[in-house]
Every structure is written in structure tokens, then in C-alpha cells.
Amino acid sequence: MFVFLNGRLIPAADAVVSVFDRGFLYGDGLFETLRVMKGVPLDWDGHWRRLAHGAETLKVKLPFTSEVLRAQARELSRHNQLPEAILRLTLSRGVGSRGYSPRGADTPTFIMSLHPAPVLGPRAPQWKLHTASLRLPTGDALSGCKSASKLLYVLARAAAEAAGANDALLLNVRGELAESASGNLFWLEQETVHTPPLESGALPGTTRELVLGWCAEHRLVFCETVAKRARLLRASGCFLTLSSLGVVEVTALDGKTIPTASLTRRIRKGVLSSWRRMAKRVE
């Protein structure tokens, strides 16, 4: 497997960064995870916008343009003969002086790596959620960024797996629903689609945007709703959106069953169709 590292394609085993890279020292960086379909990274522009917004927040200069990297991402997929994959973009502030101050760290590190992924089918994966004890901050300057400081998510996910679940439900410090460790959260109340507002601490997900668009197009009532965990247990359906897997159905929360819903399947199909159109458009 080859990796794109600061402008060069190199074997994964040789892809290394300094132990003084601030991404390693402090999680001082950003990342994006994109689905690659037929060699095309999906919704590149949406992911790039979020990365560029994050880079502005962190005051890290993006070392390549969107156009150059998009072309390199396709080249990476060809070179690795991996047309169906997950692509990770990583931007870190690079090496600086000791301490939190980012002064003097002005040569960022940029990495793209590919990871094998199964072809996406119409059936949504079914996941169980476990409520994390660690709480997210409510929406702040950082919650709009997909930062590389993700230890809270790692521990929440590990606790979920230890409890026999697939992913963690994350609440914010006010006890409101925010997101899952891996994706955005949605729930259904009959034909109404709810999701937590970004102010609750959810990441502005690119697939979340796609679902919002799909709902508008199909004249479904759609609400950004501040709610507590109990509301999920009364929902008529629940799902997550992940850039890697599309729509994932949630069938249980903390051991309590959540009904499956045909609307979830329709929305999954809608997202898959959009993705296929995106892949086709670029080919």
C-alpha cells in the first residue's frame, strides 16, 4: 500500500513523521474521512470546505490546493488498485518548539492514506449504541472542526465495545443528544426526521448535509431538535450517518430495542444514489 506524504507517494511502511510533529505531541491537527467509490473520493468539496474551515480556525496553512490533492487522491486509488476504499486526509501543524504555543511551527504535514472497504449495498448495517459517560462540550469553535484531538471519542468507543455495542452515543455537558463517536445522529418520530443542532456539539457532517437535502427534496418534515436520551427510546426509528458507510441503522440503545423503520432504508438508498451520481459525474 502507498501513502501520500507531503507531496510524494511512498510505501506505507516508510511513511513516518517526526516524534516532534505536533500532531503526535498534542493532537494539533485535523482530519477527514471520505468514501472512495469507483476510484472517486465522494463529496470532496464538502470535506475540503470543512478541512479549510478547520485550518483557518487552527491557523495552519494548507500546503496543497484542493485540485492538486483531489487528483492525487484518485492517483492514490489507481496506484493501490483500490477503487472501493476509505480515504483519510490528515493535516498536522508539523514540527515546532516545545510547549503548546504554535509559534514557529510553519511547515505542516499532509497525509492521504487509503483503507480497504466493502462495496456499499442497499442493506444498512445494524448497530447497537452505548451511552458514553464522557460528555462533549456544547458547540464551540472546535466542535466545527474534525480535530485530531479525539481521545474522548476513542475512550467512548472502547467503552461501547466493552459493553457489547458497536458505537458510543455522545451527550453534551448539558445532557443533550449530540452525535455518535463515528457519525451524526438522527431519529424518527413517525414521518418527522430529527437531528441534534450543531449547537449541541455535533460535527457538521457532510453526509448529514446530504440527508437534510434529501429530506427537503422529498418534502419530509425535518427538525434540528434539542433533546435528551429518553427521546431516542421513544423514537420510531434511529440511524447514524457516516462518510465511510453511509446510513447505519440503530437497533438498540443501552440494551433497549429501537424499532427499525422503512424510512431509514429509504434515506439510505437516497444517500447511496447521491453518492453514485457523484462518482459518475466525476468519472
Added chain:
Amino acid sequence: MFVFLNGRLIPAADAVVSVFDRGFLYGDGLFETLRVMKGVPLDWDGHWRRLAHGAETLKVKLPFTSEVLRAQARELSRHNQLPEAILRLTLSRGVGSRGYSPRGADTPTFIMSLHPAPVLGPRAPQWKLHTASLRLPTGDALSGCKSASKLLYVLARAAAEAAGANDALLLNVRGELAESASGNLFWLEQETVHTPPLESGALPGTTRELVLGWCAEHRLVFCETVAKRARLLRASGCFLTLSSLGVVEVTALDGKTIPTASLTRRIRKGVLSSWRRMAKRVE
């Protein structure tokens, strides 16, 4: 300069980790910063206890014993001819599979690096603080760990420096005083010494412990106090404790002067004396 990397002393320029190390991908790791005096890492046991507690929280196995690493740290100081220095210990979960789940990542990375530091004198550095807009969670399982997911601290510090200050004052999500980006916070009200409780989100600092011990020994009234920012502006003195620099006096907050206090100087001298005794005891 030589670096200790997974059991070997190697030149800093060759000290690298995989781009798939979870420390780099997710800030999935821990660190400690210790003062080295006359070649002796100070309060090793205190830092080790916190690191071991963090490793337990993260469920990462420490790959070396305290005794081996303490000896290697002294060797590092000798080898680099740097008896006065700052020592950083870094533990990361190492390489695993893609995604937040730590499953399969069972070969942690352990690094020790030395950084030049001036000899400590009796005069406390004088710092200005700037209140960060980003807020810390209140005390949770993670706030007891010195984690490598520190982007919030980096951005708070950068904003402070942009405002002409030296460090950031961090409040928690309830608006209570927590700590500074680089150290624990103390303030004086006449002869009473106050510091935020750990429940407010402060890191359990080793130098904080030393100050508490010094206060008890010198029969000073000492309180863990939940307080808002305004209380600092009415204080009769204010200081920070850093493992790298000892006691640092705070002379201004957001442009407003905070009085200097002779008690701050006494406490700094107390910390320095303890450190010198520690260095001597081990020699």
C-alpha cells in the same frame, strides 16, 4: 540531541513514528513534562503515578517499568550533556486498525526527549493571562489524565499570545476557574491560598501537590475554591505552578493588573528548595 524511542537512544533526526500511530491520528496517548535538575528528573514518582493512572484509564500497557525509565532518563541527560533540562515522556497507543476503536493496537510507543532549559533562579517569571473563549469540561475521567489530545490548549495559548499575553486562563463550561493552559492556578486573599478543586477540570499537577504540602507545613490556610473569573481580579496575588518552571507569578489578567505578593515569592522559594532536595537525594 538523542531521543529514547521504544528502548533505544537514537539521534533526534531519526526519531520517527508511523503515520498510522494512533498518537498522531487521534491524540490517543499521554505525556508528562518533568524538570531535570543536575541530571535528575524531579518528582519522578509523582509524574509516574499520574502516567500510570492515565495508562489505566486508556487501557494502554506501559511497555517499561518506572525503574528502567528513570535510569534511562538519567542516561539521556548524561548522553546529551544536558543536566538542566525539561524532559518529556510520551506514551501513545501505537499502530492499530483504522477508526476510533483501539482494538488490535497493542504495541504502544514510548518516547523520552530532552529540551534545554535555563537554570531556575529565585525570581519568578511574570506572566500575563488572557481568558480563553474555549471552555474545559468539568472534572471527568479524562481530566485526571495528561492526554495527548490537547488542541484546545494549543488554541487557547495561541489566542493568549495573539492578545499579548503569555498564557491562557481556562474556565470550565460552568464558567468556573479551572487552570491555565500550562499549569495549575492559585490566587491569594491576604494570607489564604486558593486553588480550583480538581472537580472544576484542573489537572492534578505534581507541583500543585508540592505547594499544598508546603502550605500545610507552613500553617497557611489553604482552600480548594470554586470561583469565577472576577474573583481573580480582586485577589491580592496570583500564580501558576508548572513542572518546567516552578512558580510563575501572574501580574495581569485580560489587561487588568493583579498585585504582586511576597507570599508568591516565598512559595516559589519553597518549591525550589523541595526540588533541590529531590535532586540531591537521588544524586
